[in-house]
Amino acid sequence: xxxxxxxxxxxxxxxxxxxxxxxxxxxxxxxxxxxxxxxxxxxxxxxxxxxxxxxxxxxxxxxxxxxxxxxxxxxxxxxxxxxxxxxxxxxxxxxxxxxxxxxxxxxxxxxxxxxxxxxxxxxxxxxxxxxxxxxxxxxxxxxxxxxxxxxxxxxxxxxxxxxxxxxxxxxxxxxxxxxxxxxxxxxxxxxxxxxxxxxxxxxxxxxxxxxxxxxxxxxxxxxxxxxxxxxxxxxxxxxxxxxxxxxxxxxxxxxxxxxxxxxxxxxxxxxxxxxxxxxxxxxxxxxxxxxxxxxxxxxxxxxxxxxxxxxxxxxxxxxxxxxxxxxxxxxxxxxxxxxxxxxxxxxxxxxxxxxxxxxxxxxxxxxxxxxxxxxxxxxxxxxxxxxxxxxxxxxxxxxxxxxxxxxx
Numbered sequence: 001x002x003x004x005x006x007x008x009x010x011x012x013x014x015x016x017x018x019x020x021x022x023x024x025x026x027x028x029x030x031x032x033x034x035x036x037x038x039x040x041x042x043x044x045x046x047x048x049x050x051x052x053x054x055x056x057x058x059x060x061x062x063x064x065x066x067x068x069x070x071x072x073x074x075x076x077x078x079x080x081x082x083x084x085x086x087x088x089x090x091x092x093x094x095x096x097x098x099x100x101x102x103x104x105x106x107x108x109x110x111x112x113x114x115x116x117x118x119x120x121x122x123x124x125x126x127x128x129x130x131x132x133x134x135x136x137x138x139x140x141x142x143x144x145x146x147x148x149x150x151x152x153x154x155x156x157x158x159x160x161x162x163x164x165x166x167x168x169x170x171x172x173x174x175x176x177x178x179x180x181x182x183x184x185x186x187x188x189x190x191x192x193x194x195x196x197x198x199x200x201x202x203x204x205x206x207x208x209x210x211x212x213x214x215x216x217x218x219x220x221x222x223x224x225x226x227x228x229x230x231x232x233x234x235x236x237x238x239x240x241x242x243x244x245x246x247x248x249x250x251x252x253x254x255x256x257x258x259x260x261x262x263x264x265x266x267x268x269x270x271x272x273x274x275x276x277x278x279x280x281x282x283x284x285x286x287x288x289x290x291x292x293x294x295x296x297x298x299x300x301x302x303x304x305x306x307x308x309x310x311x312x313x314x315x316x317x318x319x320x321x322x323x324x325x326x327x328x329x330x331x332x333x334x335x336x337x338x339x340x341x342x343x344x345x346x347x348x349x350x351x352x353x354x355x356x357x358x359x360x361x362x363x364x365x366x367x368x369x370x371x372x373x374x375x376x377x378x379x380x381x382x383x384x385x386x387x388x389x390x391x392x393x394x395x396x397x398x399x400x401x402x403x404x405x406x407x408x
Contacts, residue, residue, distance in 0.1 A: 011321070012234055012237075013314065013317050014237055014300075014301060014304050014305075015075070015078070015234060015320075016316070016317035016318075016320035016321050017300065017304065017313050017314065017316040017317050017320055018071070018075055018297055018300065018320065019072075019075055019319075019320030019321070019323040020315075020316030020317055020318065020319040020320030020321075020323070020366075021071070021296070021300060021316050021320070022068050022071045022072040022075060022320075022323070023072075023319050023320065023323055023326050023327060023330075023362070023365075024068075024316075024319075024358075024359075024362045025064055025067065025068030025071070026068045026069065026072060026327065026330075027330045027358045027361065027362060028060070028064050028068075028355060028358045028359070029060070029064050029065060029068060029069075030117075030119060030330065030331075030334070031330075031334065031354050031355075031357060031358045032060065032351070032354055033119055034117065034119075034331075034334035034337070034338050035338060035345075035346065035347065035348075035349045035354050036346070036347045037180075037183055037202065038206070039175060039178065039179075039180055039183055040179075040180025040181075040183065040184070040347070043180060044180070044347055045057065045351065048350050048351055050350070050352075052352045053350050053351045053352050055352075056350075056351040056352040056354075056355045057351050059355070060351070060355070061263055062259070062260075062263070063292075065289065066286060066289035066290065066293075067289050067290070067292050067293035067296065068293060069121070069214065069217065069218070069293075070217055070218075070221045070289075070290045070293045070294065071221075071293045071294070071296065071297060072121075072323075073125070073128075073217065073218040073220075073221035073222055073225070074221040074222070074224055074225040074228075074294070074297075075225060076125055076129065076222060076225065077129075077132055077221060077222030077223060077224065077225025077226045077229070078225035078226070078228055078229045078234070079225070079229075080098070080129055080132055080133060080136075080222070080225070080226065080229070081136065081225065081226045081227075081228070081229025081230050082229045082234065084098075084133065084136045084229075085229065085230070085232075088136075093136075095133060095134070097389070098129070098130065098133035099130060099133075100388070100389055100391075101129075101385075101389040102126040102127070102129045102130040102133070103126070104385055104388040104389065105122060105123075105125065105126040105129065105385060106122075106123045106126035106127065108122055108123075108324070108328075108381065108385065109121070109122030109123025109124070109125070109126060110123050112328060112331060113199060113200070113203050114196055114199060114200065115196065116199075116328070116331040116332060116334075116335050117199065117331040117334060117335065118198075118199040118200070118202035118203040118206065119206075120203075120331075121214065121218070122324070122327070124210065124214065124215060124218060125218065128215070128218050128219050128222050129222070131219070131222075132219075132222045132223065132226055135223070135226065136226065136230070140227055140230065140231065143223050143226055143227045143230070144223070144224075144227055146219075146223055147219075147220045147221075147223035147224050147227070148220070150216045150217075150219040150220040150223070151216065151217065151220035151287070151290070152283075152287070153216065154279070154283055156211075156212045156213070156216055157208070157212050159212075160208055160211060160212045161208075164208075171204055171205050171206070171207045171208055172205055172208075173205075174201040174202075174204040174205045175201055175202065175205040178198075178201070183198065184346060184347055186198050187338060187339050187340070187344075187346045188338075188339070188340055188344040188346045188347075189340055189344070190340055191340070192340070192341055195339055195340070195341070213286075217286075217290065221290075237301055237305070238301075238305040238306075241298060241301040241302050241305060242302075242305075242306075244298065245298075245302070248294075248295060248298040251291050251295070252291065252292065252295040255287070255288035255291040255292060255295075256288070256292065258284060258285070258288050259285065259288045259289065259292070262281060262284070262285045262288075266281065300313060315366050315370075316366070318366055318369035318370040318373060319362070319365045319366055319369045321369065321373060321378075321379065322369045322372065322373070322378075322379030322381075322382060323379075324379065324381045324382055324385065325369075325379035325380055325381040325382060326365050326369065326379070328381060329365065330361065330365075333361050337357070374398075375397060375398055376396050376397055376398060377395070377396055377397070377398055378396060383396045
């Protein structure tokens with residue numbers, strides 16, 4: 001089948017705003033790991049006791065951690081379903097198309113890990129995207145049932161441990177010779193090749209978290225996005241947002257009460273350290289964080305459709321239309337800021353400074369994206385990915401008349 005690019009329709013601005021918002025939240029979280037890896041992060045953060053740094057940590061805990069990864073995953077699944085529906089309408093839908101599209105996305109993610117940062121999720125999205133594409137024509141009931149199962153199933157750690165034991169794979173051994181100090185030295189003073197080697201080691205060491213924690217959440221959100229896309233929720237978002245108003249607010253109130261109890265009250269009690277109950281508490285916290293992330297989308301949608309805040313929120317659409325490019329760009333910034341390639345600022349930024357840096361970089365990305373999209377149809381990485389997907393060079397530049405309309 002000779003699949004051709006589908007004709008562009010008018011973009012749904014709110015979906016781009018959602019993507020831009022997700023890109024901001026992801027970088028706010030990622031920069032804390034770029035600034036100090038998981039191996040030494042707890043000890044590193046203990047050195048910051050100023051009120052502003054303590055407040056910054058609480059802001060991250062309450063409003064960022066485990067909330068933006070689900071958002072980005074849902075939007076990715078929604079994008080797959082929207083594209084699949086367009087192809088299906090033109091009798092062009094094929095697994096080969098999605099296989100090729102996800103393969104090149106996987107290559108982008110692998111290169112991201114090797115050359116820039118070990119915390120990539122794009123390659124994971126490629127794997128899950130391929131799985132999701134197999135379910136495009138399945139029933140809504142099956143898709144939603146699988147989404148729930150992947151989200152609430154509690155035994156991924158045990159399954160992964162059994163698989164690792166069976167295959168002889170020992171992920172934690174890859175950083176066994178490293179301490180927080182040696183990692184610091186490699187990142188700040190080592191060669192670029194040494195940094196590449198460390199990134200591969202970090203990735204392998206973090207596979208339990210990647211596939212035992214992040215992957216199930218991503219699969220669940222991909223499937224939820226697939227369901228929303230198949231049912232064309234994006235065509236009547238205002239009605240959908242108004243319909244779910246009461247349950248959205250109710251769930252947000254309940255889950256936020258639990259999150260506050262878990263973070264600031266429960267640790268003072270012995271029950272928090274009970275070996276049987278602690279995994280349950282943590283799982284409920286994860287589910288509450290995901291619910292909070294989805295609530296963010298509802299709030300933005302409500303503000304967009306029912307208040308005058310649309311003018312303010314609209315700026316998020318520019319980085320959202322170039323989400324892949326901006327995601328990778330953030331890692332380039334991190335490499336330059338923290339490693340020996342640039343300013344060697346690893347483990348020098350306080351929590352408040354890291355938060356301020358992330359926001360500053362994102363403001364730059366808004367301006368850069370808006371300027372780029374005055375002259376080009378897609379972000380640079382989006383264009384490259386699109387060309388590989390369709391197996392031919394596609395036009396990227398806008399005609400002058402279109403650029404003048406956008407800039408006016």
